[in-house]
Amino acid sequence: MDRTLISQTVNKIGEKVHLRGWVSAVRDHGKITFIELRDRTSTIQCVGVDLPKVTPQSVVYIDGLVKKRPEKLVNANIATGHVEIEIQNFTIVSKAQELPFDMGKEELNLDLPTMLDHRSLSLRHPKVRAIFEVQEVVIDSFREFMKQNDFFEFQAPAITPATAEGGAEVFQVDYFDKKAYLTQSPQLYKQIVMTAFERVFSVNKVFRAEPSVTTRHLTEIVSLDAEMGFIDSWEDVKNMADKTIKYVLDQVSTKCSAQLALFGVEIPSYIENTPTLSLREAQDKIFEKTKRDVRGEKDLNPEDERDLCMIIKKETGSDLVFVYGYPTRKKPFYVYPD
Amino acid sequence: MDRTLISQTVNKIGEKVHLRGWVSAVRDHGKITFIELRDRTSTIQCVGVDLPKVTPQSVVYIDGLVKKRPEKLVNANIATGHVEIEIQNFTIVSKAQELPFDMGKEELNLDLPTMLDHRSLSLRHPKVRAIFEVQEVVIDSFREFMKQNDFFEFQAPAITPATAEGGAEVFQVDYFDKKAYLTQSPQLYKQIVMTAFERVFSVNKVFRAEPSVTTRHLTEIVSLDAEMGFIDSWEDVKNMADKTIKYVLDQVSTKCSAQLALFGVEIPSYIENTPTLSLREAQDKIFEKTKRDVRGEKDLNPEDERDLCMIIKKETGSDLVFVYGYPTRKKPFYVYPD
Numbered sequence: 103m104d105r106t107l108i109s110q111t112v113n114k115i116g117e118k119v120h121l122r123g124w125v126s127a128v129r130d131h132g133k134i135t136f137i138e139l140r141d142r143t144s145t146i147q148c149v150g151v152d153l154p155k156v157t158p159q160s161v162v163y164i165d166g167l168v169k170k171r172p173e174k175l176v177n178a179n180i181a182t183g184h185v186e187i188e189i190q191n192f193t194i195v196s197k198a199q200e201l202p203f204d205m206g207k208e209e210l211n212l213d214l215p216t217m218l219d220h221r222s223l224s225l226r227h228p229k230v231r232a233i234f235e236v237q238e239v240v241i242d243s244f245r246e247f248m249k250q251n252d253f254f255e256f257q258a259p260a261i262t263p264a265t266a267e268g269g270a271e272v273f274q275v276d277y278f279d280k281k282a283y284l285t286q287s288p289q290l291y292k293q294i295v296m297t298a299f300e301r302v303f304s305v306n307k308v309f310r311a312e313p314s315v316t317t318r319h320l321t322e323i324v325s326l327d328a329e330m331g332f333i334d335s336w337e338d339v340k341n342m343a344d345k346t347i348k349y350v351l352d353q354v355s356t357k358c359s360a361q362l363a364l365f366g367v368e369i370p371s372y373i374e375n376t377p378t379l380s381l382r383e384a385q386d387k388i389f390e391k392t393k394r395d396v397r398g399e400k401d402l403n404p405e406d407e408r409d410l411c412m413i414i415k416k417e418t419g420s421d422l423v424f425v426y427g428y429p430t431r432k433k434p435f436y437v438y439p440d
Numbered sequence: 441m442d443r444t445l446i447s448q449t450v451n452k453i454g455e456k457v458h459l460r461g462w463v464s465a466v467r468d469h470g471k472i473t474f475i476e477l478r479d480r481t482s483t484i485q486c487v488g489v490d491l492p493k494v495t496p497q498s499v500v501y502i503d504g505l506v507k508k509r510p511e512k513l514v515n516a517n518i519a520t521g522h523v524e525i526e527i528q529n530f531t532i533v534s535k536a537q538e539l540p541f542d543m544g545k546e547e548l549n550l551d552l553p554t555m556l557d558h559r560s561l562s563l564r565h566p567k568v569r570a571i572f573e574v575q576e577v578v579i580d581s582f583r584e585f586m587k588q589n590d591f592f593e594f595q596a597p598a599i600t601p602a603t604a605e606g607g608a609e610v611f612q613v614d615y616f617d618k619k620a621y622l623t624q625s626p627q628l629y630k631q632i633v634m635t636a637f638e639r640v641f642s643v644n645k646v647f648r649a650e651p652s653v654t655t656r657h658l659t660e661i662v663s664l665d666a667e668m669g670f671i672d673s674w675e676d677v678k679n680m681a682d683k684t685i686k687y688v689l690d691q692v693s694t695k696c697s698a699q700l701a702l703f704g705v706e707i708p709s710y711i712e713n714t715p716t717l718s719l720r721e722a723q724d725k726i727f728e729k730t731k732r733d734v735r736g737e738k739d740l741n742p743e744d745e746r747d748l749c750m751i752i753k754k755e756t757g758s759d760l761v762f763v764y765g766y767p768t769r770k771k772p773f774y775v776y777p778d
Contacts, residue, residue, distance in 0.1 A: 122670045142638030225636035238593050257662050260645050274614045298563035300480030307598050332460045
């Protein structure tokens with residue numbers, strides 16, 4: 103019998119189906135067992151009598167009848183909540199060992215090493231999976247918007263003969279008899295490719311050998327980079343970045359509402375004209391509102407950025423803010439004044 | 441005046457336009473100069489009188505009138521071949537130095553070091569650009585087909601603590617006080633992510649420290665990887681791979697016809713049922729047709745593969761062929777018999 107995907111069961115009430123998936127939860131009520139089954143499309147409740155013992159995360163095949171649930175047992179929170187499967191045949195394809203932690207809870211609450219040591223388990227938790235689902239939508243929608251605006255995608259190299267931004271925070275690779283480095287940025291490559299395609303972007307890995315463990319420091323990240331020719335002013339770039347970010351936020355908001363709901367969060371809010379300040383204006387504003395005097399500093403530090411964002415959010419409702427006009431001597435040679 | 445993209449000029453006959461781009465060729469006929477202008481959308485012929493001297497690859501702005509070309513001067517080979525620009529105002533934004541080689545020829549004919557040392561020039565040549573355009577379409581259509589078939593895209597790590605396939609052909613990275621490696625394959629990661637998403641794929645960099653320089657040996661490549669759960673036999677995987685490859689070929693054929701024409705090549709041809717042989721059958725066939733006896737070998741070497749492909753092409757018309765049934769002891773531990 104051909105496999106039915108769980109998402110398709112809602113259109114098959116009264117029919118026999120063959121399902122395949124992972125047992126995400128088991129509830130034993132004596133003779134009757136409730137099994138929550140998960141496949142790539144969804145989850146569904148299955149009910150069986152006198153089933154063999156099965157452990158959570160086991161892989162199973164289930165033959166059964168799709169039945170409409172009684173009105174008062176409908177679960178409005180899931181797509182298959184108004185149906186359930188009456189199990190007729192139950193095959194354990196691969197029985198999971200006893201789990202090192204409870205996968206059935208709403209929160210995993212694991213420390214990071216445990217989470218990573220059991221990646222094949224922790225990844226299956228809805229809240230962990232959600233993070234990667236949002237990641238996919240962010241990258242896809244960045245790519246989508248770029249292509250809508252004539253940007254050409256190229257593959258930037260990871261191994262480079264020199265460092266783009268200098269500094270010690272670079273990983274060295276033993277490249278035969280030469281020294282090579284993991285790229286910190288596709289900057290110089292995208293500027294070269296731009297001369298052939300005018301508008302280019304790259305979704306690529308960049309690497310920073312920063313031993314700190316903060317949300318601002320990761321050794322390997324996916325970088326969304328773009329470069330465009332024939333701008334009239336830095337505001338052309340700002341406007342493209344602004345539209346790109348807003349497009350990505352809109353897509354995440356639409357396509358990931360379930361994932362955001364799991365975390366009880368909303369996407370950052372934005373307004374039509376994203377507030378735009380020079381570094382000086384930003385520093386003046388921080389001084390005016392917090393009395394912290396960073397006027398004359400050549401950059402914003404993380405505390406400045408947090409303060410500025412809170413002030414702007416309060417004044418305008420926008421979580422986004424542009425700051426321009428950094429002194430060029432703090433920046434690499436290829437950076438324009440604004 | 442707002443910029444007009446070159447591709448839009450064909451709908452603006454009789455209108456004044458402002459164009460921006462690179463001079464891809466200059467022909468000087470005394471008072472009259474012909475300039476081929478390139479932007480991200482196309483190229484177009486522009487004609488001016490008493491223009492200032494301009495070098496190829498310079499960046500220019502051109503204000504001019506879009507004119508229909510006389511019937512006998514139409515160039516059917518390019519999209520803008522039935523129009524030309526009568527230059528009214530000509531601004532050299534950035535004058536190119538004298539070029540190290542002739543960019544105007546149909547073939548660049550450069551050795552690889554020269555090509556790479558002048559990447560910002562060589563990349564602008566139509567035949568070089570074409571390679572990257574086909575690359576983009578290959579990757580896009582792989583991604584498209586995967587998504588159409590419920591595969592989830594994840595970002596596989598580049599830096600790994602251990603090697604997936606063993607062997608000496610791995611790049612070592614100085615990772616703080618530890619040893620780490622550049623990934624040779626996302627294999628183990630995709631098998632883990634598969635348990636959370638059932639069908640997964642990854643477009644990611646893999647690295648091989650192989651000093652040979654052949655088309656089969658590159659230190660850094662973009663790998664298109666997929667993994668699917670709940671197969672009934674290896675033929676499910678074969679069929680998915682088969683459909684994926686054919687989809688990609690179809691897309692390249694449709695979207696890259698101009699690029700393929702530049703090289704005078706066609707996409708590999710395929711037939712509905714891609715020829716599928718066991719290793720033994722393949723070796724028997726090679727022996728039968730070439731008298732070269734590789735029966736009993738545990739793998740196909742490059743010569744075997746070439747011979748087999750030629751035989752299959754002749755017999756069936758297919759450039760594609762599947763070979764299954766390799767002895768598992770020649771393969772890493774995670775590989776199934778077929």
